[in-house]
Amino acid sequence: MIKEYKDIAGDIEETVDVCVIGTGAGGAVVAADLAEKGLRVAVLEEGSRFTIKNFNQDPADMMAMMYRDDGFTVTLGLPPVSLPLGKAVGGTTIINSATCFRTPKPVVEKWADRYDCAGLSYDTLAPYFDGVEKAISVVELSEDVLGKNYQIVRRGAKKLGIETKPLKHNVKGCEGAGVCQWGCVKQAKQSTDLAYIPRADKAGARIYANCRAKRIVTEAGRVVGVKGRVVNPANGRETGSFFIRARIVCAAMGSMITPAFLLKNRLANVSGQVGRNLTIHPCGRVVAEMDEVVNGHHGVSQGGFIDAFADEGIMLEGIFIPPGVMGLALPGMGQKHKALARAYNNIAAFGVMVSDTTRGRILPGLPGYAYTAWYSLNQADAETLRKGVGILADIFFAAGARRVFTGCFKLPEITGKQELERFKTMPIRPWHFELMAFHPLGTCRMGNNPRSAVVNLNLESHDVKGLFITDGSVFPSSLGVNPQVTIMAFAARAADYIAAHAGRY
Secondary structure, three states, X not given: OEEOHHHOOOOEEEEEEEEEEOOOXXXXXXXXXXXXXXXXXXXXXXXXXXXXXXXXXOHHXXXXXXXXXXXXXXXXOOOOEEOOOEOEOXXXXXXXXXXXXXXXXXXXXXXXXXXXXXXXXXXXXHHHHHHHHHHOOEEEOOHHHHOHHHHHHHHHXXXXXXXXXXXXXXXXXXXXXXXXXXXXXXXXXXXXXXXXXXXXXXXXXXXXXXXXXXXXXXXXXXXXXEEEEEEXXXXXOEEEEEEXXXXXXXXXXXXXXXXXXXXXXXXXXXXXXXXXXXXXXXXXXXXXXXXXXXXXXXXXOOOEEEOOOHHHOEEEEEXXXXXXXXXXXXXXXXXXXXXXXXXXXXXXXXXXXXXXXOOEEEEEOOOOXXXXXXXXXXXXXXXXXXXXXXXXXXXXXXXXXXXXXXXXXXXOEEOOHHHHHHHHHXXXXXXXXXXXXXXXXXXXXXXXXXOOOOEOOOOEEOOOEOEEEOOHHHOOOXXXXXXXXXXXXXXXXXXXXXXXXXXXX
């Protein structure tokens, strides 16, 4: 049973083996795996529990309900970057696009060779990828569910000799409703609230929603538990307190909140690396107006991808969003914008995701905020982004686009080859782009050296015995792909280690 604030009378005091903070891609996996291995587990989640009954397909309502800060989470810097985060049982998996990639083998090799992660190998991770993909039902979708938006890009790319591939998704019976980010109305997406939390519950884990962790309690250099407050989500008022005594604590609040939480607690930072090394996969979008009807909202929001330019740090992935959100993303004002919005059914769109070399930083948040994020895109990443946008413009024109919108303030609209060549060669600065990002990583990076890494390869703190970090903050560099499966696999690997060595704590 998942207990929410309304189910909790008075204060909570419990003693368990493991306390997990967070129910997203990392927390839910480690909680379920450890509970099924026979450990006593308590799970804390700041957000509420939502089901299909709560999902009304209205983006504004859904963002207010299950996104942190109503979806208006941004990084500070030039340019500011919108970076939405989930706040619910299921974490950000409940609002992601269900896109699944394994960690690219070259990335794992780079970590081992260049980031002091000797001993880490792709082969040892493979069984965890297998297990996670089975648990969350990773599949390839049928052509009709992939949607015409992807088919148009595939058609244009084929004319240019560029290979496209269908994306894999963690779904059961997906009908292509196209509202993954606002709560799957068909309950097809196997987010962790469906794929892992029920398993943890069945295995005896105590799961508490609306519980905000405030402090990890330590004694003599080892964890002894977690303290915090029960919160009424309707008004933010604290209605009770909790103290979960535990020999092991798994922090899985995500790459933005975990480091800020540790900094506030003055924990696990002998290396000085907590909160540093933030990567986010900065993203741009390219929108095309076609002569043909696209109806891009029919089908999954992310149908396919192009990794032909991955060696250059460029991943191209499908995107599509509902009319109200797409209208905000389209350029122009007045009648020009109105006319373009009317052409919604003729709009196709695809995204550019950059494997960034920029590094940002997380600091404790101002009062009322969980964190502060600093990130200013560097010139090299801006050039990479510009190249990706140019490639997509070429593809859309090859597919028959009338005009293409770049998301670049300096040249927002391209109608032909001459303008496209100008876009590819004109001076560009990072703040000329309108950016979003969805994959914060790296702020508590792993490594063998305690002087340069926050956790070891088992994801245990170098400084605090019994403190594990099981979220995307542990990855030493940008992945270049969506991180959901990678986070889950590393969490499952950490769970195996914890279960095998629990007697030491």
